[in-house]
Amino acid sequence: MLEKIKKSKMIYIIPAFLLLGLVLVFPIIYSINISFKNYVMTLPFREVVYVGLDNYIDVLTDPRFYNSLKVTLIITFGSLTLQLIFGLSLAIALNNKLMEENKLLKSQTIRGVLFIPSMLMGVIIGLMWQLGLNPTYGIFNEWLSYLFGTQSYFSSSTLAIPTIVFIEFWRGTPMVMLILAAGLKGIPMTPYEAADVDGATSWQKFVYITLPLLKPVLVITIILRTMDVLRIFDFIFITTSGGPGNLTEVLSIYAYNTSFVSMRISQGAAISWVITLIILIFSFIYFKYLYKRE
């Protein structure tokens, strides 16, 4: 009888799992399978055969792969560092009694307004900055020209990557701020009150109370954002499509271009699995060295 009830509770996963089997599990198996073949979209189907690990070997010996890995890592850690510093400062600045009660500048409202960039379509973010930084009619290019002169930010070999790091910073910081703000709210007041009694400075309170107590949330934020930026695609594809040359070609764009521009779809599938492996390695390292040490 008990078994029967237990069974009847599990039957509600059936619709979800039928759908997931169709749209997720089957495509995953299919993708692993073709990554071991020589499928090129222009090739007649009868010439498609298994080629063993050839695609994976090709990828791992392709300088373009290492270039895209390097670019992805630069963008990920460059923007993540900025996001954490700025996002944490913002979360702390807004986590303040005066601000929570201020009618004109209520923390809650400001957080909502600041959150907008994190919700926008990658396409819109890309085009917005492309228009704003346009060398002729872009207002931000005009303002920045007082500092750097008029520049083509997306096609310059020195500025393309910093520009993309900045846009990712702009897009991701609000999200970091919001998660850290939720974490800050969970920190009790008592340690701060005790520190006040002992005459601690703000900086000491930050280093010895806020940071250690916020560590679990910080770690999760870092993990989450790293996973997100490692698979970055949309706004870079819209603005530079990986150019100039393949200077800004991140991993996902490399896989996309190989599959759908060069039509070497088997190799594209192999790249996509290498990307997955990289993401897995990162999450493993993070969990091992950051998460467990509490």
Added chain:
Amino acid sequence: MKKKRFDKDVFRYIFIVIAIALFTGPILWILLSSFKSPNEILNSDPSFFPRNISFENYSALFEDHSFIRFFINSIIVTVISTFLGVLFGTLAAYSFARTNTTMSNLLFVTVMSFRMLPAIVLVIPLFLLMKNLGLLNTYLGLILAYTTFTLPFAIFLMTGFIQQIPRELEESALIDGCSRLQAILKVVFPLAAPGIATTTIFSFLVAWNDYLFAVTLTSTTKVRTLAVGIAGFNTARNVSIGPMFAALVLGVIPLLIVTLFAQKHLIKGLTLGALKG
């Protein structure tokens, strides 16, 4: 002491104002520029505020009916894939929340691991499969593709929400003679309504913002979504820059409305998704 406190707060306010300018400035500039005349937009001495108000960009945008088509396509695809994800996801979440067997835990971990997959892994086989099944350039193809993320996400969020609902409520409904499905639909679903709202809004946003699936699985105006439509402005040579500003504004507005009216749900979904992940 009082003086020092004042200085600190001034610094705080300046920092916050700079942050607001930085994170909303570009959006504001696009909004204000969309009301400039197409010629003023291309002026090589750009201004932040329009010198003359003009609606030319908007009328030009709507003259070409494809923009409305993109908008409607996005709504159709996003609403149906969100609905499927939330409905099936909530049912599955019920199973996961109410069972604690090795098997169910293993299945749950499997679903969660799907969330780690980058979209590019799925888009390549989905393109080939849909090409073979004739589902390229169809709503069904896109809807199915979007459930690859709306469904695992809904299962994940809703399991957390349903776990917080006491079992006693549905059990008393069972004693009163309801079947389990009735108990779920009449007791659990209404109690989980805030969670369902959060999940719906979040799934909607992620599906609405997708570009990679849409650009790969569609190539005709008939089914193309807003993201691909707007991106097309960048490459279409016959379209002038002015209407692009108007298109960006109209693309941002649905998101602004969601932020304003569903801010609590968004923050909850985001922090739950982050803190429990």
